[in-house]
Amino acid sequence: MPRYFTQDHEWIDVDGSDATVGITDYAQSQLGDITFVELPAAGSAVAKGDSASVVDSVKAASDVYAPVSGTVSEANAALEDEPELVNTAAESDGWLWRMTLSDAAELEGLMDEAAYKTYVEGL
């Protein structure tokens, strides 16, 4: 299952037309302790680059942008009680939402893991 990354530090796992989105471990380390995650409603349509979720930390509230366009199928309900999952498991159990892609071609501009690693090292 290929994983892509954005310059805004989201990751997206793609399985056919279904995808799971979260923020990267680098992003959570920069945000500090996360206190609340505002998630998109299932069924809502998001366009690539839209602010789809907000992550509140002790330092700041940060928008999470949709890496691609599509329809949200499920939000990670576990984050309601345990927002700290984004800190402890940003790239696994701390996923934010699942979605159905509307245009797989939008994945082309995203980075793979190696490219993202290089990108983060340059920051």
Place this chain on the structure above:
Amino acid sequence: MNDLNPAGWRPAMSADQGDSAAVTTFTGNRALHLEEPLLFEIGAADRCGVDFDEAPDLPDTLGAFRRKARLDLPGLSEPEAVRHYTRLSRQNYAIDLGLFPLGSCTMKHNPRLDEKVARMPGFADVHPLQPQQTVQGALKVINELAHWLIKLTGMHGVAMTPKAGAHGELCGLLCIRAALEARGDAREVILVPESAHGTNPATAAFAGYRVENIPATEDGRVDVAALTARLGPDVAGVMITNPNTCGLFERELKTIADAVHAAGGYVYCDGANFNAIVGRVRPGDLGVDAMHINLHKTFSTPHGGGGPGSGPVVLSEALAPYGPLPFTARQPDGSVRLVEEEDAPGIHPEGFGRMCAFHGQMGMFTRALAYILSHGADGLRQVSGDAVLNANYVLRRLEDVLEAPFGAAGPCMHEALFSDDGFAEGFSTLDLAKGLIDEGFHPMTVYFPLVVHGAMLVEPTETESKAGLDQFIGAMRSLAERAREGDPLLKSAPHLAPRRRLDETLAARKPKLVWKD
């Protein structure tokens, strides 16, 4: 560095009589450090601090609305209530106790003359529904303050009613919306640079606009090329903070304003930092169409003590016709009246409406006018000059121990910005801020602006003496060195405050909003 009290008492003058930390007390108090329970824990609900007469037997007209459960308010006597709040106030830090370096929302000294004026009964004890001929003095204060705000900013009109900075931002954007609608031009986008205040995008969104960010350049200013490239028929305007949140003057504001105007948009300037340029720069000369002035910042008034804010908005000739009601107008006989809806059709037909019920924040108006008149033109020039000088003194005295990301970009304005670059592994801006509490200072603004990693924004204000700044600088140098060396005692600071480091994360994740379940 600690040479402020050469002849007075020093801790070293006490004879060493053992470890004071080991002393425990029955009350939990530590001499003048008094522990204080919650109000509800002091006063039981079943007793009353005041002797009331037996209630007369009146008929009950409340019916189903009659209260069924007990109210459970604590019963306290007057001295108990007074002591409670006095004890709490002693655990607080205040501008009257020491330097308050909280950049981006100045906590500066409030001259006592301004306080005296604000308390005069003719200003303090009037009611907004009084007949206007009985409050002529108060109305003249509003009118004269409006005059000086227009003069100092080089603008055309002013809306005095907004109650705070963000309220003023909203007022300015509603003027822009009204002006665009008047020419039948529906525009949807407000551009907000990264270096602007955090309230700006929120205001634009609240006013119904879509917000687009404009990046900052390497030296902390608006990227003019990126901004002008984005201008077009859908852009209603830009919101620029000047001086910006990096503590820098936006030198290209005139160029930006000309480009925005050429594209049919308007320029909103966040004037929260006007205290850095008052008496020196008139925003009207830079092409600004609307700018709020935080009276509670630039012109004294005790916002820092939790008092109300006041955010009048100065308006350009293009936007002034759309400003809100009411406003003051001098009459041919020398009296001043408030122009309300019933007068507006012949005088001010295009105003967008009202920002609030009455005329604005009277107590702030009196303080601000007293501040302006007691300083005079030369005094106001010195206010901005000293504010900038003090910030640059802090910047240059600390830049060898703290990374100053824009230090090379030239002088800063009224606030100095540092990052956590160079701290030992695992040490953060938060640790240094907590250490500052042990040193007896309120911490500076931390983690803002977001464009700087681990930002520390220090605004010393113009009223601090060199000796006072030197003591703060000494504390900051010591803390910076401890953060660079990785002193474990800094990681667990504060040690000397009434409470140790609180779990802010737990408090945010699982806040307790009631005192007892």
